[in-house]
Amino acid sequence: MHLLGAILAVLSAATFALTNATGRRGVITGTPAQGMVTSIPVGLLCFLAVAFVTGALAGLNRITASTLAALSAAGVIHFVIGRYCNFRASQAAGVNLTAPVMQLNAVVTLILAVVVLREPCTILQVAGSVLMVAGSLVTQRATQPSAEEKRGSAESFSPRVATGFFFASMAALMYGTSPVIIRQALYDAGPLGGVVGGLIAYAAATCAVALGLFIPSLRRNVMQVSRESARWFVYSGVFVAAAQGFLYSALAVAPIMLVVPLLQLSLVFRFLFAYLFNPHHELFGAVVVIGSVVSIVGACAVSINTDLVVGMLPLPPALATLLRAPL
Secondary structure: OHHHHHHHHHHHHHHHHHHHHHHHHHHHHOOHHHHHHHHHHHHHHHHHHHHHHHOHHHHHHHOOHHHHHHHHHHHHHHHHHHHHHHHHHHHHHOHHHHHHHHOOHHHHHHHHHHHOOOOOOEHHHHHHHHHHHHHHHHHHHOOOOOHHHHHHOOOOOOOOHHHHHHHHHHHHHHHHHHHHHHHHHOOOOOHHHHHHHHHHHHHHHHHHHHHHOOOHHHHHHHHOOOHHHHHHHHHHHHHHHHHHHHHHHHHHHOOHHHHHHHHOOHHHHHHHHHHHHOOOOOOOOHHHHHHHHHHHHHHHHHHOOHHHHHHHOOOOHHHHHHHHOEO
């Protein structure tokens, strides 16, 4: 089952990257609120279709009230608050620049695992957390295109770094919280249990968005969405539904410590899809790549079992003992 969980986690990483690229394309001309309101109902429809085809709907009668409440909370935290912050960050500073900051969700998950689940924390995991923060800080050096680049391209992208990094940090907080809730709610539920869990989470998020439309300013904003932006938001909604389906199913069959590090591969996929979909609206270059690589290394140190990492590396016994030491 762990192999299946690993495959599902890699598929989730790839489709998360794809939804970020398509969502970024949508907020070039649209707004984060439009992206959130458009993509969430699309995700619900996708989950309904998958649940109907696979027969997962039959599992709804096994959902307890506490599980229903937990999955609903995870849906609002992740799909509503987290996705809005994600869209705001992408609009302000682009995916490549903010992705390493959003990957800090692994640090949030680790902290919650220690505080809430009372899981042990080692020196290696703390070092990994420091590396992830360092990687996100390195990317801040790639903040502005040069004047020569601006003159050479009418479509050059000038990021709003402070706004982008703030909302990316908020997205990391939301995205780091939801896996702990999901894992507790869907423990040993199986892949189809993950589909049911995603369906419930999306339904709760859709209800929250529907209630939000009673706010006149939000309703006016959403009604002004252009056809071009709506098209990309729909694509984003489909891809993120697939990503969440893979993630929920992975968490239903494999431990967080296996799933979370594999999700860090989304940074690699994001560069590919950003280049394919948004070459004029992203920052590329050595600094961004270095920051992302440092973040990936840190995420793996945080998420992979410390004994496994230490056992694979030819480390002196004293250093191996230090890295295994609990805090």
